[in-house]
Amino acid sequence: MKNKEPVILTEKLTKRFDSFTAVDEISFDVYRGEIFGFLGANGAGKTTAMRMLCGLSVPSSGRAAVAGLNVYKQTEQIKRNIGYMSQKFSLYEDLTVLENIRFFGGIYGLTDQQLKSKSGKLLHQLEIESEAKKLVGNLPLGWKQKLAFSIAILHEPKIVFLDEPTGGVDPVTRRQFWTLIYEAASRGITVFVTTHYMDEAEYCNRVSIMVDGQIKALGTPRELKAQLNETSMDGVFYQLARVAKRGE
Numbered sequence: 001m002k003n004k005e006p007v008i009l010t011e012k013l014t015k016r017f018d019s020f021t022a023v024d025e026i027s028f029d030v031y032r033g034e035i036f037g038f039l040g041a042n043g044a045g046k047t048t049a050m051r052m053l054c055g056l057s058v059p060s061s062g063r064a065a066v067a068g069l070n071v072y073k074q075t076e077q078i079k080r081n082i083g084y085m086s087q088k089f090s091l092y093e094d095l096t097v098l099e100n101i102r103f104f105g106g107i108y109g110l111t112d113q114q115l116k117s118k119s120g121k122l123l124h125q126l127e128i129e130s131e132a133k134k135l136v137g138n139l140p141l142g143w144k145q146k147l148a149f150s151i152a153i154l155h156e157p158k159i160v161f162l163d164e165p166t167g168g169v170d171p172v173t174r175r176q177f178w179t180l181i182y183e184a185a186s187r188g189i190t191v192f193v194t195t196h197y198m199d200e201a202e203y204c205n206r207v208s209i210m211v212d213g214q215i216k217a218l219g220t221p222r223e224l225k226a227q228l229n230e231t232s233m234d235g236v237f238y239q240l241a242r243v244a245k246r247g248e
């Protein structure tokens, strides 16, 4: 991490659906270039929180700023300053690799010239030049996810939000995916990532763990393991999340 310049600030951020409090007064800061792991069991409230930070859902109460922008009032500006990808929504399967790059690059406001140079670099970095004209639907899942991530940061956003980006992907490809994450973070892009894989939690600079809408722990993996007297993030997570009332 380069310095301690906060790019996400939240204070008692809350989301209620009628009488149900999905996200319950969460407060934390995330810094520039940081890889921040946002963990929690199923139903803990991670996606709901992330949607508020992306300007897709209006909070019920509390405060939050993303890239210096207010999540209540400046949602359109927020969308221009972030990248987003999830396991569920990524690329158009019926477009080729190159068409997807051009389509999303166009949405992110890149010029034709920028698109040309960036798509060449991207294909080279992922070593998929030979696949450029193939339909994305025909690529292995791991390749799709690496491509989706690279496209989500094509416009060099301040922050990229990743919602379970490696779900269902094999361990080797997950490691390669994390190499891309480290490269993006080293360029100053902040990475906000949810995952259910505890080996990935170990790769994060800091991790928060949500249980039933509240943040129960926040720190570096080393700090959390020391605090809870565990040797692995798996143990930390289990100790905190086993008391959860929500989930499957």
Ligand SMILES: Nc1ncnc2c1ncn2[C@@H]1O[C@H](COP(=O)(O)OP(=O)(O)OP(=O)(O)O)[C@@H](O)[C@H]1O
Pocket (backbone or CB within 6 Å): 017, 020, 022, 040, 041, 042, 043, 044, 045, 046, 047, 048, 049, 246
């Ligand atoms: N639009 C909605 N209306 C009512 N309840 C909702 C709505 N969206 C989410 N919830 C509830 O809020 C809680 C938190 O859901 P959320 O999807 O944020 O959890 P999550 O931590 O992302 O879980 P997962 O890991 O399973 O994706 C759940 O109990 C869910 O049923």
